Amino acid sequence: MAQTPQQRRANLKFAKDQEARMGKSEDQIKKRVKEAPKSPISPIWFILLGFVVFGGLLFEVMSRIFL
Incomplete structure (x- = not known):
């Protein structure tokens, strides 16, 4: 059986x-x-993802408290 280029x-x-x-x-x-x-x-993507997740959580908590 011949080797593939990746195996080689x-x-x-x-x-x-x-x-x-x-x-x-x-x-x-x-x-x-x-x-x-x-x-x-x-x-950079990790920070952006954290900002979206925790920022959304923060806004959700604020909206429930003040409304």
Whole structure:
């Protein structure tokens, strides 16, 4: 069964990572820290969503109190 281009890229990436590890001790390998995963939503959209939700809640509470 032939490899798909996606599988081929993944295999090349894995082979490159393994080759970079060759000849290094476990301590040297553990020092290499991978980046933390990024949030799928940007901070601007998160703030906007919070403003809409909490702003709507605030207006709803105010309308129930004063009317």
